Amino acid sequence: MSSTWRERLRHGLLLMLALPFVLALVALGRRARLERADVAFANGGEVTSLDPQVVTGQAEGRVMNALYEGLTVKHPETLAPLPGMAESWEFAEDGLTWTFRLRDARWSNGDTLDSADFLWSWRRLLEPETAAAGAYHLFCVQGARAYAEGAHDPARREALWSAVGLAAPDARTLVVTLARPTPWFLALTSYHALFPLHRASLEHFQQRFPARWESEWMQPGHLVTNGPFKLRERRVNDRLRLVKNPEYWDAANVALRTLDVLALEHVHTALNLYLAGEVDWIDRVPPALVEELLARPDFRPAPYLASYFYRVNVTRPPCDDVRVRRALALAIDRHALTTKVLKKGERPSWSLTPEGLAGYARPELAHARDAAPEAAFAADCAEARALLAAAGYGPERPFPPLELHYNTSETHRDVAEVLADGWRRTLGIEVVLANQEWKAYLDAQVHLRYDVSRSSWIGDYADPQNFLEVFLSDGDNNRTGFGNAEYDRRVAEAAAARDPVRRLALLSEAEALLLAELPILPIYSYVSQNLVNPRLGGFFANVQDEHPPKFWHWKERPR
Amino acid sequence: MTRFLVRRALWFLLTVWLVVSVSFVLMRAVRGGPFSGERALAPAIEARLAERYHLDWPLWKQYLQYVGPFDWSEHGTGFLGGDGTRPFGGLLALDLGPSFRYRDFTVNDILAQSLPISATLGALALLVALALGVPAGIFSAVKRGSTLDLLVRLAATIGIALPNFVVAGLLLVFFVFQLGLLPPAGWGGLRHLVLPAFVLGLPYAAYVARLVRSGMLEVLSSDFVRTARAKGLPERIVLVRHALRAAILPLVTYLGPATAGILTGSLVVEKIFAIPGTGSHFVNSALNRDYTLAMGVTLVYTVLVYTLNLAVDLAHALLDPRLAPEEGA
Numbered sequence: 036m037s038s039t040w041r042e043r044l045r046h047g048l049l050l051m052l053a054l055p056f057v058l059a060l061v062a063l064g065r066r067a068r069l070e071r072a073d074v075a076f077a078n079g080g081e082v083t084s085l086d087p088q089v090v091t092g093q094a095e096g097r098v099m100n101a102l103y104e105g106l107t108v109k110h111p112e113t114l115a116p117l118p119g120m121a122e123s124w125e126f127a128e129d130g131l132t133w134t135f136r137l138r139d140a141r142w143s144n145g146d147t148l149d150s151a152d153f154l155w156s157w158r159r160l161l162e163p164e165t166a167a168a169g170a171y172h173l174f175c176v177q178g179a180r181a182y183a184e185g186a187h188d189p190a191r192r193e194a195l196w197s198a199v200g201l202a203a204p205d206a207r208t209l210v211v212t213l214a215r216p217t218p219w220f221l222a223l224t225s226y227h228a229l230f231p232l233h234r235a236s237l238e239h240f241q242q243r244f245p246a247r248w249e250s251e252w253m254q255p256g257h258l259v260t261n262g263p264f265k266l267r268e269r270r271v272n273d274r275l276r277l278v279k280n281p282e283y284w285d286a287a288n289v290a291l292r293t294l295d296v297l298a299l300e301h302v303h304t305a306l307n308l309y310l311a312g313e314v315d316w317i318d319r320v321p322p323a324l325v326e327e328l329l330a331r332p333d334f335r336p337a338p339y340l341a342s343y344f345y346r347v348n349v350t351r352p353p354c355d356d357v358r359v360r361r362a363l364a365l366a367i368d369r370h371a372l373t374t375k376v377l378k379k380g381e382r383p384s385w386s387l388t389p390e391g392l393a394g395y396a397r398p399e400l401a402h403a404r405d406a407a408p409e410a411a412f413a414a415d416c417a418e419a420r421a422l423l424a425a426a427g428y429g430p431e432r433p434f435p436p437l438e439l440h441y442n443t444s445e446t447h448r449d450v451a452e453v454l455a456d457g458w459r460r461t462l463g464i465e466v467v468l469a470n471q472e473w474k475a476y477l478d479a480q481v482h483l484r485y486d487v488s489r490s491s492w493i494g495d496y497a498d499p500q501n502f503l504e505v506f507l508s509d510g511d512n513n514r515t516g517f518g519n520a521e522y523d524r525r526v527a528e529a530a531a532a533r534d535p536v537r538r539l540a541l542l543s544e545a546e547a548l549l550l551a552e553l554p555i556l557p558i559y560s561y562v563s564q565n566l567v568n569p570r571l572g573g574f575f576a577n578v579q580d581e582h583p584p585k586f587w588h589w590k591e592r593p594r
Numbered sequence: 595m596t597r598f599l600v601r602r603a604l605w606f607l608l609t610v611w612l613v614v615s616v617s618f619v620l621m622r623a624v625r626g627g628p629f630s631g632e633r634a635l636a637p638a639i640e641a642r643l644a645e646r647y648h649l650d651w652p653l654w655k656q657y658l659q660y661v662g663p664f665d666w667s668e669h670g671t672g673f674l675g676g677d678g679t680r681p682f683g684g685l686l687a688l689d690l691g692p693s694f695r696y697r698d699f700t701v702n703d704i705l706a707q708s709l710p711i712s713a714t715l716g717a718l719a720l721l722v723a724l725a726l727g728v729p730a731g732i733f734s735a736v737k738r739g740s741t742l743d744l745l746v747r748l749a750a751t752i753g754i755a756l757p758n759f760v761v762a763g764l765l766l767v768f769f770v771f772q773l774g775l776l777p778p779a780g781w782g783g784l785r786h787l788v789l790p791a792f793v794l795g796l797p798y799a800a801y802v803a804r805l806v807r808s809g810m811l812e813v814l815s816s817d818f819v820r821t822a823r824a825k826g827l828p829e830r831i832v833l834v835r836h837a838l839r840a841a842i843l844p845l846v847t848y849l850g851p852a853t854a855g856i857l858t859g860s861l862v863v864e865k866i867f868a869i870p871g872t873g874s875h876f877v878n879s880a881l882n883r884d885y886t887l888a889m890g891v892t893l894v895y896t897v898l899v900y901t902l903n904l905a906v907d908l909a910h911a912l913l914d915p916r917l918a919p920e921e922g923a
Contacts, residue, residue: 045912048912083695166639168635271707272870298870300874308778473881474625477632478627478630511633511634
């Protein structure tokens with residue numbers, strides 16, 4: 036009898052040992068090898084979703100630009116709006132009415148795409164059930180905000196919708212009435228929040244799988260899109276395999292047959308793959324290797340519409356005193372930081388807005404100017420020390436320890452150390468570095484549990500308004516405790532201004548006010564860090580660091 | 595035997611329940627939520643999302659929803675006020691819920707995609723560990739004090755001491771950038787598995803070699819081995835059939851939890867070689883506050899460790915005649 040249980044046990048254990056190997060074989064069998072795509076690029080982490088209305092973020096934006104298309108598309112170099120789903124458009128004299136003429140376009144499953152698709156999709160964007168992070172982008176349309184905020188009430192829903200300034204007089208015409216002049220509206224129509232969605236397939240999966248329709252709807256073979264590419268395969272944390280969409284209106288001009296979007300979180304791995312020729316574009320490089328990479332012809336950092344700054348908690352001492360904030364802002368050696376630490380050609384900045392906003396007189400926080408940056412910095416430090424003394428800090432009342440808050444990252448740590456070291460040496464302040472992982476860092480910022488905290492803002496579109504509305508008293512992203520009625524008034528007036536020159540002047544005044552009050556410490560303007568195969572055509576450096584794959588092609592035959 | 599297994603099963607249920615409950619509470623106690631980001635969501639949108647994922651419910655209700663088997667939502671179980679389209683849900687219905695970070699996937703989807711990948715890599719790494727470690731340990735014990743023994747012990751110490759990202763870097767430089775033999779990273783075929791399996795298996799191989807060596811040394815000086823030799827059995831039979839069988843007991847003990855660890859993946863190796871396995875989810879899900887995915891991977895790990903430890907106990911009974919559980923015990 037003892038031998039029988041031993042026998043059974045032996046078999047059982049062998050089975051358990053064999054199980055992982057069987058699983059392994061199944062896995063290998065299922066994952067048939069994929070051919071190398073025409074182009075593969077590293078896209079940071081896995082995208083949150085393939086629903087263009089709920090996602091935000093650069094990595095997601097790239098995938099959306101490949102799968103979907105809005106009324107317009109951006110020119111790959113100048114970013115000027117080119118015809119997309121709309122073949123032409125008109126802008127009425129009143130400065131508020133846009134009329135889009137749609138082209139004869141089809142979805143990837145062959146269905147016709149018409150103006151009703153846009154109406155339905157934009158309505159979905161505004162509806163509370165969608166919980167779309169980018170719903171506010173459409174608030175420039177008449178009645179859109181009221182609809183988004185009131186639609187949870189079924190009784191008012193239809194009435195509110197009929198008041199929204201969107202109309203489709205016929206299947207090929209879409210008329211948009213804006214609530215106020217919005218110079219960036221045309222550019223906005225190429226942004227993924229305003230892309231159309233295929234109603235029939237979405238509603239089909241919502242009805243069949245009420246609890247998990249997202250995972251069904253977005254599977255390869257189920258997802259219906261209207262862009263230059265469509266989804267062929269999706270492996271979590273590995274890749275999206277996209278293939279050319281033959282139903283796309285401009286398919287004749289799409290050169291790539293396959294496109295791989297790799298979810299590569301590790302920047303060194305991405306670089307290894309690029310160097311081995313397995314990936315054609317990576318969007319970030321390891322900070323420690325910048326100098327070596329700069330010697331290569333395929334690494335060309337270019338100015339980018341984004342600002343790096345520190346938020347200051349203006350609600351608690353010692354930073355509730357504007358003199359202290361100004362002293363801290365002056366005693367940052369931006370020149371040394373950008374040339375000796377960052378080295379990619381970042382531009383020192385004394386403003387919230389980055390360079391390159393057309394027609395905008397960009398104010399700067401008052402600081403010393405000198406041909407020799409060292410001399411200017413010395414003068415700024417002298418002023419900073421005087422300001423601290425004026426604020427009452429000195430040998431008998433030492434400055435309290437200042438907490439410098441940043442999220443875990445090599446670059447942020449380097450910048451934080453330069454700042455801390457500078458403040459210690461020039462101002463004699465005791466600085467404590469506090470590093471937190473991303474979510475805890477955000478939580479501390481939102482709840483104002485910090486003194487000064489690392490921050491950045493990437494422009495959604497090339498307009499100062501996009502940067503300045505962040506620091507409105509009731510701004511969702513303010514996170515400094517700063518509130519200034521004068522500032523709010525100027526930004527609001529600018530939003531309503533019909534005259535573009537006056538609008539920009541008002542925004543410039545607002546920024547000057549911000550830079551006097553200093554709820555932020557400006558540091559530098561970003562540069563892009565693309566490492567791109569030089570034979571990849573249709574890929575250009577531009578201020579928004581956007582590179583729509585529709586235009587990509589090989590300049591000569593790849594290996 | 596049956597009573598032994600039943601007792602183990604009861605302990606198993608208790609352990610899983612404790613792990614689920616403790617990790618549920620810990621996850622929610624951490625600051626920051628799954629939907630916070632660089633750009634704050636409008637409060638109305640955030641409320642809507644919380645509603646969809648039931649984060650607006652009181653914690654006890656969220657916990658019951660997670661554990662199941664009844665669904666408390668508006669589409670849920672009839673007697674709880676739902677419309678009955680989805681009567682069962684939660685852990686007891688083997689439903690680990692939707693992921694918060696990967697919005698197009700359920701946790702079941704993610705595990706179904708990533709576990710086989712980690713298991714493939716882990717199985718290969720385990721093979722590497724055993725194929726290198728066991729023979730090295732035997733030779734080293736038999737030729738105790740020789741140069742070979744010294745080399746094996748040195749290699750084992752280095753193998754344990756060197757962090758795997760260093761080993762990975764060295765191998766990458768040599769095999770990828772010098773020889774151009776293997777791809778630097780990715781997941782697709784056997785070619786992609788060679789380096790990560792080796793890197794992942796190496797420290798285990800070193801440990802295995804040391805365990806086998808010390809086990810062999812102890813056994814080789816014991817009475818029954820002397821008896822076997824005195825009977826005039828060939829040395830090969832003495833070593834493999836008598837000595838090794840007793841000497842690998844510590845190895846078997848070690849292999850249980852080690853296998854659980856190696857099969858569920860390694861964060862570092864998966865990151866360096868861009869392998870879409872489960873290992874990265876252990877850390878990233880916590881960082882992303884992806885409550886359900888974090889719970890899911892913790893649960894899988896718990897079940898694996900428990901099962902493999904049980905297998906270890908049974909294997910002991912099989913290998914060591916002194917430990918045979920008396921019938922009915």
